[in-house]
Amino acid sequence: MTEPVRLPLAYHDTAVACSYHLASADAVAELLPRSGGRPLLRPLHAPGGRTLVAVHALRHRTVTWTDTDGGTHRLAPYGEVGVTAGVFAGPAARRGARPATGGFVLQLPVTSREARDLGRDEWGLPKWLADMDFLDVPGSQCVRLGEAGADVLVHTVRAGGPALRGTRSRRLWSVRGGRLLETTTPVLARWQAHPGPGGAELVLGEHPVADALRDLDLSPVPLAAFRAVEHRSTLPAGRSLGDADAAPGIVHPGRDAGFGRFTVAHPGTAPMSQYPEAAAA
Numbered sequence: 001m002t003e004p005v006r007l008p009l010a011y012h013d014t015a016v017a018c019s020y021h022l023a024s025a026d027a028v029a030e031l032l033p034r035s036g037g038r039p040l041l042r043p044l045h046a047p048g049g050r051t052l053v054a055v056h057a058l059r060h061r062t063v064t065w066t067d068t069d070g071g072t073h074r075l076a077p078y079g080e081v082g083v084t085a086g087v088f089a090g091p092a093a094r095r096g097a098r099p100a101t102g103g104f105v106l107q108l109p110v111t112s113r114e115a116r117d118l119g120r121d122e123w124g125l126p127k128w129l130a131d132m133d134f135l136d137v138p139g140s141q142c143v144r145l146g147e148a149g150a151d152v153l154v155h156t157v158r159a160g161g162p163a164l165r166g167t168r169s170r171r172l173w174s175v176r177g178g179r180l181l182e183t184t185t186p187v188l189a190r191w192q193a194h195p196g197p198g199g200a201e202l203v204l205g206e207h208p209v210a211d212a213l214r215d216l217d218l219s220p221v222p223l224a225a226f227r228a229v230e231h232r233s234t235l236p237a238g239r240s241l242g243d244a245d246a247a248p249g250i251v252h253p254g255r256d257a258g259f260g261r262f263t264v265a266h267p268g269t270a271p272m273s274q275y276p277e278a279a280a281a
Contacts, residue, residue: 005118006065008236009075015059015134016189016231017141017157019200019222020086025051027216028085032104033175033244040180040244041104041173044086052086053218054103055202057143057155059134059264059274060115077274078115079132079262081145081155083107083213089173089182089241102171102182106250107209109145109152111262111274116254123183123238124176128254131261133271141227147254151205153213159194159227166191174238175246181238190230199225212250 025043028051032041043051063075084103109130110116119125130152135142142156170185194200200222204210263271 003067003073005073005075006067007122008065008234010064011060011231011233011235012062012064014061014228014231014233015136015141016056016228017143017155017159017200017226018054018056019155019157019202019225021053021055021202021222022046022050022219023053023085024217025049028053028106031106031249032085032087033173033180033246035180035242035244041087041089044088044101052223053106053216054082054084054086055153055155055200056080056082056084057134057141057157058082075118076112076114076259077262078110078112079134079143079260079274080108080110080115081130081132081143081153084172087173100171102173104173107213107252109147109209109254111260113256113258122176123174123181125174126249126251128252129257129260130254132263133261134264136264136266138267146205147207147260150207152207152209153205154203155200156202157194157200157225157227159192159199159225161192163190163192163229165189170233175244176238178243178246180241180244182241183236183238185233185235187231187233189228189232192227192229194225196224197221209250209252212252 028043058080083106087104088099088101090099108127116127119127131146133144139160140158144154145152172183174181202220262274265271
């Protein structure tokens, strides 16, 4: 019998490329959780009725957890693409506490069933099994996210220059079992930045999830883009903040399999599967 995964998870080595885009604040607000009709989270404000949405492409290469006897176990490596709305939580969510800013995950496809089920069960995250093909070239990273041969999106980030070290905590909210969860993730990273519109490109494909993102009026041109040359983090259990209605977010069940396609290519090399089973097949 396989021992259940115990939290927290330690992410020792993750490749991250992210960009920040404008979207319709009204459209994003429709996807955020409520309690008895009261908004628990609200979109961050930007001029012209817009708000901030982040797109993250991640390759988790080494993820471990510790069992009750002190033994160390690993998750299989996996790819992940997150689409996260920038939000603030007011008193309705935090029981009179001061407003706090963070993110609410709208989409979080991954390349392993293990990562999908853990995210759904522990945090109520909108994870589904997908295919991801990464291309790394000097100064940029590109991921093609797809399912059953259809492209969901292609995300390219170009960022270089000096890498600046940053230590901070990332706050995320999610809904699980009728409760609003707040999860605070400590992060240690070194970032390369590209401010302005030239740092990334987001192209939506022909897929139901792509159509849902298109409905957010998501700008393909970013405000800024970043790449991590070093990234470590710890993912603990979420903290329950109170009752929440089921989040009406972008729901996509996806297929059921052990793994999706997960490849990485570099200039002059063929895509290499990150899963030995797929490579052998």
